[in-house]
Amino acid sequence: MPKVVDAARVTTRDNTVWRTCTSCSELKPLLDDIERCAECTAPKPSTAAEAGWQVAKHYAELVGRISAWTDEKIPGFSDTERLAQIRRLLEDGKAVK
Numbered sequence: 484m485p486k487v488v489d490a491a492r493v494t495t496r497d498n499t500v501w502r503t504c505t506s507c508s509e510l511k512p513l514l515d516d517i518e519r520c521a522e523c524t525a526p527k528p529s530t531a532a533e534a535g536w537q538v539a540k541h542y543a544e545l546v547g548r549i550s551a552w553t554d555e556k557i558p559g560f561s562d563t564e565r566l567a568q569i570r571r572l573l574e575d576g577k578a579v580k
């Protein structure tokens with residue numbers, strides 16, 4: 484019988500599986516032998532400018548994801564579902580990661 488984890492393997496590359504990162508506790512596609520996500524293992528910005536760009540890129544990505552829902556680029560969802568997705572993105576996007 485197929486398991487949820489089997490479905491996750493279908494949608495990810497190679498041997499990645501959606502699991503909880505041990506550092507940030509978010510669900511991320513992780514390789515079998517990796518416990519922390521890419522954001523948690525990435526080097527932290529060493530200058531204020533690097534930190535500023537990281538914040539700017541975070542919000543640019545957030546705007547792009549919201550735009551995809553408002554522009555109806557993602558088919559098969561009702562207005563209510565689209566708004567729920569946008570609300571979730573706004574909630575998740577408050578904290579810079």
Ligand SMILES: [Zn+2]
Pocket residue numbers: 504505506507508509519520521522523
């Ligand atoms: Zn993480």
